[in-house]
Amino acid sequence: MPRNAAQWNRTPPLPPTHYVDPLVYTSEEILAQERDKIFARAWSIACHESEVPERYDYRTYRHPAGKNLVVVRGDDGTIRTFFNVCPHRGNTILYNPAGNAKHLLCIFHAFAFDCRGNCVAIPREKAGYQERIGKGDFGLRAVRTEVGFGGFVFVNLDDRAPALETFIGEALDGMRASLEAEPLEVFTFHRAIVRTNYKLWHDTNSEFYHDYMHYHNRQTSMAAPGYFERRYTAFPNGHAQVGDQVVNYEAYEGFKSRDLSFPGMALNQWKMVDLFPGMTYNLRGSSLRIDTLCPISPLETAIEFRGLGLKCDTPAERAARVHDYNTIWGPFGRNLHEDLLGVLGQGRALERGQTYLVHGREEDSTIHDEVGMRHFYAEWSRWMGRSSSDPSADGASGVNGAAHREAALS
Ligand SMILES: [Fe+2]
Structure with a gap:
């Protein structure tokens, strides 16, 4: 049933840990605090x-x-x-x-x-x-x-601040042997300026429910054995690991199994770790993608992407890694631009007023559970000293109060 204005602005019938007030994506004052309280203290x-x-x-x-x-x-x-x-x-x-x-x-x-x-x-x-x-x-x-x-x-x-090892903790243990067996080397770098909030990019890296947006992922991952058993592991300091999977690239026309992988990984294996507050290690077997974020304004974000292989790669191995990276994540690839479109759409909607953003799926921490985002926002709230579901400084609650609170905060 469609909802009228009052219904639209009402808090969802879920615990406050399961939704986010849109103000956390649009407020200049909140971004200024994020710079001071989070980015100026985190690695x-x-x-x-x-x-x-x-x-x-x-x-x-x-x-x-x-x-x-x-x-x-x-x-x-x-x-x-x-x-x-x-x-x-x-x-x-x-x-x-x-x-x-x-x-x-x-x-x-x-x-x-x-x-x-x-x-x-x-x-x-x-x-x-x-x-x-x-x-x-x-x-x-x-x-x-x-x-x-x-x-x-x-x-x-x-x-x-605590040492880097303390900050990361055990979050990268699942891929550390692959990352540190050989020196790595950046083979591609690009920066995208996207009209969205930086947290929404981190969110899209930490939830896989949106695999429905990716035709390639539907064919090669969602249809592959074990997809729905993949589990999230939450670590202290807001980091989260997505469960490994072996991707069936053969299921997508024009794609084929990878010819090589990182040390210690099976062919076509995929590992992923999201680090608080805005970094992602995305290791699709043969190539590593690293995302880093820099907010420019509440709804404008610079995202830097790096692709890496092994420094000791032969020319043929490097060419294979670059090919594998580009066919998924390059400008004519089958994945990354769709994610960018996803968060751009969120940015457009938020510019024009939005209701609460819901991350309330509970599926025993498996792949379509939204526990990764809940874990992130719990950490965000801890660093910020304000709740992501009710970030107002003056005690007004709910989206109804957002315009009033925005004025009060600025
Ligand atoms: Fe995606």
Whole structure:
């Protein structure tokens, strides 16, 4: 039966853990808090070590807390991360997404920094500053950096945050042997700017009920043995693993079984882990896809995709991995663009007003259970200190109060 306005705006007849208020996707004030309370404290993947393979290589990174960073491999081979900001007059130091530079040189007043973050040159230093301030006071802001879980460069803006191993816990144990048997290498990178909230991308990676949208998945996964027995495993800190599956690629016309896989994996095996607050490891046997998120505004998100194989790949092996990646996740692939359309549609609907978003399916934590999203929003609520089902600051509850609360919050 269709519902009138009051019915449309009523909370669903489910526990508050099983739905989300649309305000958490549309509020500028909530995004500002997410940057401070979540992204500024959580570990984020800045890039992969293979993107800075040589001494003095650098890679710039827009951190989801809103900071511009640069990852640099030093003269000692160590990978470090700094704010991409000159401490003199607050200018941007590096503009290119990647490069090689023995000194990081600010174009504004030619302050120079080495690859360990030391300020090594200030033009006419003594003439202007005498002994009052000098190179020793103008070091770059170092950001905690740990390389791991397949050679990814994780960074954390919070000097007091738990170590990366503690943050990840056991979430990646199911694929760690495959990730760490051989050094990995990025073979493709692209960034999509999508008019949707960043959490909705993480959601679509952590729920498989929407496999009905993917014709390819319906043929190769849903129809394959064991699909409905796949189970979610929830880990501390909001991470979740989706149960493994062997995919029947032969069931899709024009596709065939993979010729190779990652170490320790059966051919055509698929493993997937979603890390809080916005990273996904998606290992479809022969190639690894890593998603990272950066909110631009509540309904605008930059999603970065990296495809990886083994550094030791022969040219033929690499070509096979690239082919397998592209046929699923490339621009003419059979999966990724459909997911992008899914979250774009959610973004459009949210722009125009929406009711509660429901993730209330309970199927004993199997593949169409929405427990992955519930686990994420429970963690989100914990970090934010407000409920995802009723995030209002003033106690007003329900979608009915959303416009009022939005005004009150802004
Ligand atoms: Fe999907």
